[in-house]
Amino acid sequence: GQQLNQSPQSMFIQEGEDVSMNCTSSSIFNTWLWYKQDPGEGPVLLIALYKAGELTSNGRLTAQFGITRKDSFLNISASIPSDVGIYFCAGFLYGGSQGNLIFGKGTKLSVKP
Amino acid sequence: DSGVTQTPKHLITATGQRVTLRCSPRSGDLSVYWYQQSLDQGLQFLIQYYNGEERAKGNILERFSAQQFPDLHSELNLSSLELGDSALYFCASSVVLSPDTGELFFGEGSRLTVL
Numbered sequence: 001g002q003q004l005n006q007s008p009q010s011m012f013i014q015e016g017e018d019v020s021m022n023c024t025s026s027s028i029f030n031t032w033l034w035y036k037q038d039p040g041e042g043p044v045l046l047i048a049l050y051k052a053g054e055l056t057s058n059g060r061l062t063a064q065f066g067i068t069r070k071d072s073f074l075n076i077s078a079s080i081p082s083d084v085g086i087y088f089c090a091g092f093l094y095g096g097s098q099g100n101l102i103f104g105k106g107t108k109l110s111v112k113p
Numbered sequence: 114d115s116g117v118t119q120t121p122k123h124l125i126t127a128t129g130q131r132v133t134l135r136c137s138p139r140s141g142d143l144s145v146y147w148y149q150q151s152l153d154q155g156l157q158f159l160i161q162y163y164n165g166e167e168r169a170k171g172n173i174l175e176r177f178s179a180q181q182f183p184d185l186h187s188e189l190n191l192s193s194l195e196l197g198d199s200a201l202y203f204c205a206s207s208v209v210l211s212p213d214t215g216e217l218f219f220g221e222g223s224r225l226t227v228l
Contacts, residue, residue, distance in 0.1 A: 006155075042115060042203050042219025043156070088156065101217070103148075105155035 006089050006104030013079055014112050021107040022073040023089030031092040032065050032072040033101070038085045046087075047074070081111050116140065119204050119220035127228055131192040134223045138185055138206030144168070145187040146217060147179055150201040162187055191225070199227045 006023045013019055023032070031050055035043035047058050049065035049072060056063055062075045072091075076083055089104040116139035126132055138145050147159040158171035162181035173179075176194075181187045191198060201224050205217040 040221065042117070042205070042221055043217075044115070044219070045216045048216075090156075101158060103156035103158075 004089055004091055004102055004104035006107055008107055010108040012110045012112060015079060017079055019076040019079050020073060021087060023104050024071040025091060028069040029091035029093050033090040034063050034074045035088045035090060036085050043088055079111055084109055084111050115218040117204060117206050117218050117220035119223050121223055123224050125226045126194060128194055128196060130194050134189040134202055136187045136204030136220060139218055142206035142208045144207040145181055146205040147189050148203040150203060194227045196227050199225055
């Protein structure tokens with residue numbers, strides 16, 4: 001079945017630094033989404049991307065839907081302590097064998113105070 | 114607070130046993146999804162129900178079953194439990210049929226530990 005390769009698996013950054021993470025797949029997806037999971041909670045949607053090449057921002061977050069439709073990246077600018085958590089990419093494919101969202105394994109973000 | 118309620122929050126049981134996890138979706142949401150989150154495995158889609166009917170199936174084991182009731186709450190039944198079933202089980206709900214056209218709202222999860 002489809003798989004998403006998300007990298008990096010984890011990262012430590014200094015407060016104020018910019019962060020970049022990405023997701024790639026061997027399959028083409030129609031929709032890319034980015035979720036964030038805070039400790040002890042369920043994931044929350046950050047950004048949704050619906051068109052190849054689309055660049056979308058949500059505050060300090062910027063995400064892009066790759067032209068090939070096989071990848072997406074998420075950037076966080078000027079990181080702050082509350083950015084700590086696990087970030088998941090998710091792809092959706094119409095008519096896919098699983099018929100639903102496929103999640104990456106997550107990028108665990110830790111910020112040095 | 115996402116509006117999705119899951120019970121119990123924590124559950125410890127023994128191998129071979131059976132447990133039921135319960136989910137109450139956000140008010141008005143017709144779709145309910147179940148996901149399994151294990152260490153190093155990310156979120157694995159199990160099954161989706163829409164307005165009482167099974168809509169999509171993922172990597173759900175035959176030992177697992179689910180249903181959505183007329184009041185739209187859902188239950189995930191896990192039987193003949195094995196050590197490897199220990200995981201965090203999430204329920205998510207959405208007002209729309211397809212998860213790409215509307216946000217999924219996740220509950221806080223039910224942590225299952227099988228000893």
